[in-house]
Amino acid sequence: MLKKTYDSLLSELFTEYKQIMFKIALGILQNNAYAEDAVQETFLHISNNLKRVSKIPADDRVRYVTEIVKNVCYDQIRSKNRRQVFACLQNMGTQNVEKSSEESPRARIVAS
Numbered sequence: 001m002l003k004k005t006y007d008s009l010l011s012e013l014f015t016e017y018k019q020i021m022f023k024i025a026l027g028i029l030q031n032n033a034y035a036e037d038a039v040q041e042t043f044l045h046i047s048n049n050l051k052r053v054s055k056i057p058a059d060d061r062v063r064y065v066t067e068i069v070k071n072v073c074y075d076q077i078r079s080k081n082r083r084q085v086f087a088c089l090q091n092m093g094t095q096n097v098e099k100s101s102e103e104s105p106r107a108r109i110v111a112s
Contacts, residue, residue, distance in 0.1 A: 006050040012051070014043060017062065021069040028073040038076060042069045 021042060025035035044069055046053055056064055 006097070009054055010047055013046060013061065013065065014045065017065045020062070021065060024066055024069050025073050028070065029076065034076060035073075038072045039068060041072045045072070059070060 018039060021039045022035055025038040025042075028030065029035050029038060042065070046065070053061065053064065
């Protein structure tokens with residue numbers, strides 16, 4: 001019986017808030033695919049915390065759901081930024097290795 005209640009709550013939340021969540025995510029991420037991913041990730045988070053969500057008064061759920069989708073979006077942005085920084089550092093390392101291989105062995109020893 002309890003599982004059926006949680007399933008119906010999740011279905012209700014999805015039906016009621018998916019468009020609002022998508023608009024928020026799209027406003028933050030500026031990309032349809034990323035916004036859809038954020039909404040899906042938000043619903044995964046909600047489904048993993050349905051017991052807690054079921055205790056939130058219905059009037060306050062919209063605030064809870066919108067905060068989660070915002071946080072998911074900001075997490076995506078932070079993750080993307082970290083990947084870009086890491087890729088940049090990798091490229092810099094590759095360039096340094098290429099430069100050092102062009103130098104003579106003696107120049108590398110003297111520079112050390």
